[in-house]
Amino acid sequence: MTTYLIKGARPYGEDTVDIVLRDSIIASIGEDLSVPGAEVVDATGLVALPGLVDLHTHLREPGREDAETVQTGSRAAALGGFTAVHAMANTDPVADTAGVVEQVWRLGQEAGLVDVVPVGAVTVGLAGTQLAELGAMADSAARVRVFSDDGHCVADPALMRRALEYVKALDGVVAQHAEEPRLTAGAQMHEGDRSARLGLTGWPAAAEEAIIARDVLLAGHVGARLHVCHVSTAGSVDILRWAKFRGVQVTAEVTPHHLLLTDECAEGYDPVFKVNPPLRTDADVQALRAGLADGTIDAVATDHAPHAMEDKECEWAMARPGMIGLEQALSVVVDTMVETGLLDWRGLADRMSVRPAAIGRLEGLGLHAQGRPLAPGEPANLVLVDPAFRGTVDPAALASRSRNSPYAGRELPGRVVHTFLRGAPTVLDGKATR
Amino acid sequence: MKRHLLEAADLDRADATLMLDTAAQIESALAGREVKKLPTLRGRTVVNLFYEDSTRTRISFELAAKRLSADVINFSAKGSSVSKGESLKDTALTLEAMGSDAIVVRHPASGAPHRLAHWVRGSVVNAGDGTHEHPTQALLDAYTIRQRLGRLDGVRVVLTGDVLHSRVARSNVWLLHTLGAEVTVVAPPTLLPVGVGSWPVSVSYDLDAVLPNADVIMMLRVQAERMNASFFPSAREYSRRYGLDARRMALLPDDAIVMHPGPMNRGMEIAAEVADSVRSTIVEQVGNGVSVRMAVLYLLLGGAPE
Numbered sequence: 001m002t003t004y005l006i007k008g009a010r011p012y013g014e015d016t017v018d019i020v021l022r023d024s025i026i027a028s029i030g031e032d033l034s035v036p037g038a039e040v041v042d043a044t045g046l047v048a049l050p051g052l053v054d055l056h057t058h059l060r061e062p063g064r065e066d067a068e069t070v071q072t073g074s075r076a077a078a079l080g081g082f083t084a085v086h087a088m089a090n091t092d093p094v095a096d097t098a099g100v101v102e103q104v105w106r107l108g109q110e111a112g113l114v115d116v117v118p119v120g121a122v123t124v125g126l127a128g129t130q131l132a133e134l135g136a137m138a139d140s141a142a143r144v145r146v147f148s149d150d151g152h153c154v155a156d157p158a159l160m161r162r163a164l165e166y167v168k169a170l171d172g173v174v175a176q177h178a179e180e181p182r183l184t185a186g187a188q189m190h191e192g193d194r195s196a197r198l199g200l201t202g203w204p205a206a207a208e209e210a211i212i213a214r215d216v217l218l219a220g221h222v223g224a225r226l227h228v229c230h231v232s233t234a235g236s237v238d239i240l241r242w243a244k245f246r247g248v249q250v251t252a253e254v255t256p257h258h259l260l261l262t263d264e265c266a267e268g269y270d271p272v273f274k275v276n277p278p279l280r281t282d283a284d285v286q287a288l289r290a291g292l293a294d295g296t297i298d299a300v301a302t303d304h305a306p307h308a309m310e311d312k313e314c315e316w317a318m319a320r321p322g323m324i325g326l327e328q329a330l331s332v333v334v335d336t337m338v339e340t341g342l343l344d345w346r347g348l349a350d351r352m353s354v355r356p357a358a359i360g361r362l363e364g365l366g367l368h369a370q371g372r373p374l375a376p377g378e379p380a381n382l383v384l385v386d387p388a389f390r391g392t393v394d395p396a397a398l399a400s401r402s403r404n405s406p407y408a409g410r411e412l413p414g415r416v417v418h419t420f421l422r423g424a425p426t427v428l429d430g431k432a433t434r
Numbered sequence: 435m436k437r438h439l440l441e442a443a444d445l446d447r448a449d450a451t452l453m454l455d456t457a458a459q460i461e462s463a464l465a466g467r468e469v470k471k472l473p474t475l476r477g478r479t480v481v482n483l484f485y486e487d488s489t490r491t492r493i494s495f496e497l498a499a500k501r502l503s504a505d506v507i508n509f510s511a512k513g514s515s516v517s518k519g520e521s522l523k524d525t526a527l528t529l530e531a532m533g534s535d536a537i538v539v540r541h542p543a544s545g546a547p548h549r550l551a552h553w554v555r556g557s558v559v560n561a562g563d564g565t566h567e568h569p570t571q572a573l574l575d576a577y578t579i580r581q582r583l584g585r586l587d588g589v590r591v592v593l594t595g596d597v598l599h600s601r602v603a604r605s606n607v608w609l610l611h612t613l614g615a616e617v618t619v620v621a622p623p624t625l626l627p628v629g630v631g632s633w634p635v636s637v638s639y640d641l642d643a644v645l646p647n648a649d650v651i652m653m654l655r656v657q658a659e660r661m662n663a664s665f666f667p668s669a670r671e672y673s674r675r676y677g678l679d680a681r682r683m684a685l686l687p688d689d690a691i692v693m694h695p696g697p698m699n700r701g702m703e704i705a706a707e708v709a710d711s712v713r714s715t716i717v718e719q720v721g722n723g724v725s726v727r728m729a730v731l732y733l734l735l736g737g738a739p740e
Contacts, residue, residue, distance in 0.1 A: 188544075191628050191629070192628065192629045193629040193631075193632035194629070195627070195628075195629060196627035196628065196629030196630055196632065196633070197443065197604065197629070197632070197633070198544060198545065198566060199544040199545075199563070199564055199565035199566030199567065199601060199604055200544050200545070200564075200565075200566075201565075202627070202628060202629075204628070268545075268548060269544070269545025269546075269548045269549060270549075310521060313521070313523055314521055314522060314523070314549070315522055315541065315543035315545065315546045315549060316543060316544065316545045316549075317542075317543040317544065317545075317564065318543060
């Protein structure tokens with residue numbers, strides 16, 4: 001296996017050092033290292049971070065290989081600086097059996113660009129009525145720890161309680177898509193001033209907050225772990241802060257798009273901006289940033305949701321919700337959190353690598369661990385970022401099979417230059433290695 | 435003048451006034467003529483692309499285009515474009531390839547005309563999109579008010595009914611505001627959108643209280659089926675609290691007018707004796723619709739005046 005000598009990198013944006021990667025691990029970190037026979041990677045001025053971990057990715061395989069495959073999604077992830085992604089369960093067939101999660105896991109192994117960690121469905125067929133065989137998925141080769149009906153809320157409170165209790169035995173977590181479905185029938189965008197004028201049916205913030213409030217109470221009652229997907233409102237941040245203060249084992253994620261974009265994007269009715277939960281107001285964006293900065297929100301998760309062209313080039317109401325984001329996630333977080341002074345690079349590493357890995361129970365897997373610090377002896381998962389770079393997003397140039405990027409034409413800071421997965425480059429000089 | 439008419443909200447006062455003035459000119463140009471036709475749009479093609487049933491609006495646009503000597507194609511595609519199999523974009527490109535100069539579109543999805551305007555080079559006229567807007571309805575309503583009352587500036591207009599689901603309400607709110615009218619919307623709170631506070635209107639839940647100060651009362655259609663989703667308890671209760679009957683009409687000032695965009699639910703939001711009274715402009719509104727739509731097509735397609 002090739003030994004790499006990374007010259008002139010700044011771990012967590014701090015002092016400049018050289019980093020040696022050998023036999024899948026970080027062999028040494030120090031000044032002016034020289035390693036005979038090693039391949040030298042020039043990282044002058046680049047920030048080194050632990051490989052990013054995404055808790056929320058839609059890879060669309062099996063079922064919608066026209067929109068994304070494990071291969072194309074893995075490439076997009078590596079180019080975005082990720083070394084692990086959690087693949088959501090709403091595929092066709094649904095990932096609600098050991099067979100499907102193992103299939104997705106194997107496809108990830110074959111692609112070999114990131115660790116593809118399957119998420120298992122909470123209920124059979126995402127139908128919200130009967131628990132899927134969560135234990136079988138946990139015990140499978142895919143080693144599922146995160147369970148989610150994402151795309152649908154586990155709306156039945158009794159079923160949600162049972163799911164929370166049941167996964168305690170699996171060291172698992174239920175990742176809830178918080179949306180009270182009776183309050184969002186036909187909903188198209190955030191309910192507020194803009195929906196009133198645009199004549200699009202509103203998705204009230206209370207529909208998210210009501211479920212989060214209910215679920216933190218349930219999680220506290222039964223002593224189980226709860227994770228809240230794609231938090232989008234200021235009220236949700238308040239409820240999470242209260243729940244954490246009370247000692248509830250709750251974690252939460254926010255998407256890059258909810259940190260940057262608002263419902264103003266719905267003007268013009270371009271469905272590339274249609275997403276669930278919807279883009280909210282500027283006050284919500286500010287509250288989400290503050291929540292991520294103070295740790296109320298634990299992680300950034302992309303909710304990368306590729307869609308075929310025909311599912312977006314249509315009327316707003318007929319379009320599928322969702323936007324891609326793996327390749328721009330880091331840039332958006334740099335833009336919204338680092339350049340604003342809300343997080344430093346260590347903070348970014350914590351929210352995009354350390355904590356998501358811990359939520360997914362990936363931090364203790366030895367050589368296959370994720371979210372570990374940049375230190376000798378740790379698995380050599382790292383990303384090297386050019387913080388000075390500024391570029392304009394061109395959807396046609398993305399590795400994802402889909403083009404539904406909300407950032408088209410937008411200038412964003414930061415660029416992933418190199419990514420390493422267990423000591424092997426998956427991205428070199430901005431190009432995927434396979 | 436813009437190339438498209440997508441919403442009343444983006445019309446400025448000058449453009450809106452020009453549309454009304456042009457409608458008046460067209461009406462006087464045609465008055466007393468034996469052949470009610472102008473050659474202005476000869477050789478131009480106007481497509482009526484209707485994804486919803488709407489006999490009155492389609493006929494009004496068809497008549498308007500024909501009176502301007504345009505060729506008119508009626509393309510009826512009931513149901514959504516997706517369920518029909520062909521996408522809205524493909525339909526639009528097909529129509530354009532056939533040489534359409536303007537597409538008049540009625541669609542159940544809010545914003546569909548905006549999407550169309552992205553894909554075609556010709557003009558797009560919104561003939562009603564979902565629960566968003568119906569700008570030519572607002573123009574003909576404004577035209578009717580001006581005709582009856584002689585002005586729009588300072589006119590006190592009460593809009594009442596299912597504001598939440600009404601594209602007529604949205605268009606009227608913005609256009610009347612732009613033209614200087616004072617608008618009050620009245621409805622049960624369930625039929626007002628969250629966010630109505632950001633509109634340039636007063637809001638009331640009490641119809642009786644606002645009627646004595648109204649110059650115009652505009653009734654919006656209320657579908658009785660809304661009670662199934664608990665927007666109100668029953669059609670009877672709605673009618674009692676918000677319907678315009680003879681008693682309520684008597685609360686209006688003597689010269690106030692009663693408007694309705696149609697189709698009416700007699701006995702629900704409006705009583706028969708009110709709809710048929712001398713205050714009612716309902717039939718005039720229909721006639722004015724043709725003149726206003728002629729003006730819109732004329733101005734958007736830039737036809738030279740005769």
